[in-house]
Amino acid sequence: MLRLPEDFIFGGATAAYQAEGATKKGGKGPVAWDEFLEKQGRFLADPASDFYHQYPQDIALCKKFGVNGLRLSIAWSRIFPDGTGEVNQEGVDFYHKVFAECEKEGVLPFVTLHHFDTPKRLFDQGDFLNRDTMDAFVSYAQFCFEEFTEVRYWSTFNEIYPVASNQYLLGVFPPGIRFNLGSTIQCLHNMMVAHARVINIFKDNKYPGEIGVVHSLEPKYPASDSEEDKHAAFLDDALSVRFLLDATYLGHYSDETMQALKEICEANDASYTFLDEDFTEMEKASHRNDYLGINHYQCHFVKAYDGESQVHHNGTGDKGTSVYKIKGIGERVYKEGVPRTDWDWIIYPEGMYDLLLRIQKEYPHYNKIYITENGMGYKDEFEDGIIMDKPRIDYLRVYLNELSKAISAGVNVKGYFLWSLMDVFSWSNGYNKRYGLFYVDFETQKRYPKESAYWYKLVSETKTII
Numbered sequence: 111m112l113r114l115p116e117d118f119i120f121g122g123a124t125a126a127y128q129a130e131g132a133t134k135k136g137g138k139g140p141v142a143w144d145e146f147l148e149k150q151g152r153f154l155a156d157p158a159s160d161f162y163h164q165y166p167q168d169i170a171l172c173k174k175f176g177v178n179g180l181r182l183s184i185a186w187s188r189i190f191p192d193g194t195g196e197v198n199q200e201g202v203d204f205y206h207k208v209f210a211e212c213e214k215e216g217v218l219p220f221v222t223l224h225h226f227d228t229p230k231r232l233f234d235q236g237d238f239l240n241r242d243t244m245d246a247f248v249s250y251a252q253f254c255f256e257e258f259t260e261v262r263y264w265s266t267f268n269e270i271y272p273v274a275s276n277q278y279l280l281g282v283f284p285p286g287i288r289f290n291l292g293s294t295i296q297c298l299h300n301m302m303v304a305h306a307r308v309i310n311i312f313k314d315n316k317y318p319g320e321i322g323v324v325h326s327l328e329p330k331y332p333a334s335d336s337e338e339d340k341h342a343a344f345l346d347d348a349l350s351v352r353f354l355l356d357a358t359y360l361g362h363y364s365d366e367t368m369q370a371l372k373e374i375c376e377a378n379d380a381s382y383t384f385l386d387e388d389f390t391e392m393e394k395a396s397h398r399n400d401y402l403g404i405n406h407y408q409c410h411f412v413k414a415y416d417g418e419s420q421v422h423h424n425g426t427g428d429k430g431t432s433v434y435k436i437k438g439i440g441e442r443v444y445k446e447g448v449p450r451t452d453w454d455w456i457i458y459p460e461g462m463y464d465l466l467l468r469i470q471k472e473y474p475h476y477n478k479i480y481i482t483e484n485g486m487g488y489k490d491e492f493e494d495g496i497i498m499d500k501p502r503i504d505y506l507r508v509y510l511n512e513l514s515k516a517i518s519a520g521v522n523v524k525g526y527f528l529w530s531l532m533d534v535f536s537w538s539n540g541y542n543k544r545y546g547l548f549y550v551d552f553e554t555q556k557r558y559p560k561e562s563a564y565w566y567k568l569v570s571e572t573k574t575i576i
């Protein structure tokens with residue numbers, strides 16, 4: 111059986127909008143999701159897991175089950191309801207109380223400043239396509255560094271690629287725009303610049319603690335050995351993985367990334383603007399990231415595709431319904447013999463190993479890594495208070511094994527945060543896609559430990575992947 115280091119963090123991950131509920135309480139300002147979900151009419155982010163009121167019980171559960179790190183995010187619009195300007199003291203107090211509870215239970219908080227929830231006013235003005243939002247984000251971040259001095263681990267953004275692609279390429283996040291590659295690239299770049307500006311402020315002001323960014327990194331493999339498929343995988347990977355790593359650790363885009371952008375933009379008649387001053391900030395920040403957070407659930411097999419863009423998002427758990435074909439990039443396909451979840455997420459743990467070794471090789475000054483999300487969405491069955499989630503345990507085991515192998519191969523990974531601590535609301539899937547160690551009855555808000563919670567506790571206590 112493989113092991114993990116003695117000082118390893120066995121964490122659980124959450125996000126404000128997916129866990130807190132109370133979207134209109136405590137002086138919180140609106141976010142674009144509120145209206146988007148209401149119009150869609152499938153599900154809402156209330157009550158979610160009511161973390162706003164239940165946090166003492168959730169943090170106590172962390173302690174009880176060997177979860178010694180809690181990843182959570184601050185809802186920007188609880189602090190600045192309008193995005194800028196007046197501070198909502200009730201929101202500030204709420205997070206102080208959460209951090210105090212973490213301290214009391216010996217659980218280390220890892221705090222993300224932005225997890226898909228830009229305040230509505232700024233969102234409606236173009237979100238990160240508008241440079242005013244970048245300025246507002248920098249001010250909000252600085253406010254948090256000054257205010258929440260009890261926090262030692264900060265992340266600027268959660269998942270810049272899914273923000274850009276879900277908002278402007280796939281249309282599953284507000285504002286629901288599809289196939290706009292220009293906006294996708296612009297959003298990626300602007301958020302990376304905002305990240306760099308925040309890193310530089312954090313370091314210039316010598317705020318205590320550590321800071322990094324959380325990227326969703328899903329590497330692409332060619333579906334076959336053909337040159338065409340290899341090229342399609344290269345393009346898809348360049349846009350969704352290499353772009354972010356280049357921006358984070360080089361402070362500019364490598365020739366490979368620029369070549370891919372050129373091809374993708376030509377095929378889609380798309381354009382973007384990168385300013386010289388952006389690269390000054392990015393280069394300055396590129397050696398100042400204390401860590402990289404990686405969210406990794408799956409990878410993709412890609413084959414060449416030369417038709418018009420077509421996508422179908424499987425947000426219902428009807429296996430086999432996903433369609434992902436993007437003009438000028440490629441088509442993501444399933445591979446014989448490679449399992450996938452009901453939501454068509456490919457289970458390929460070797461992908462995590464490959465990714466970690468690639469970062470070590472290509473960006474050697476990455477410093478250290480935390481796996482900030484990994485887990486399995488599953489239709490958990492609740493029977494007499496018992497939830498036997500064996501497929502989830504199997505999933506976690508194979509991924510943790512690959513992680514352990516990567517550590518043995520010299521990659522500096524210091525912790526792992528399982529998504530999710532308890533069942534939470536899922537952005538484009540609602541409430542039947544459960545990830546938690548703790549089952550949540552969303553009506554009563556009662557928590558029930560799943561089989562996986564007992565398994566994780568044992569792994570955390572013994573540092574052995576059983």
Ligand code: BGP
Pocket residue numbers: 125128268269272326405483487529535536537538539543
């Ligand atoms: C990541 C997000 C999380 C969470 C998770 C699972 O992309 O950071 O917020 O939602 O994925 O995704 P989903 O809920 O779509 O299954």
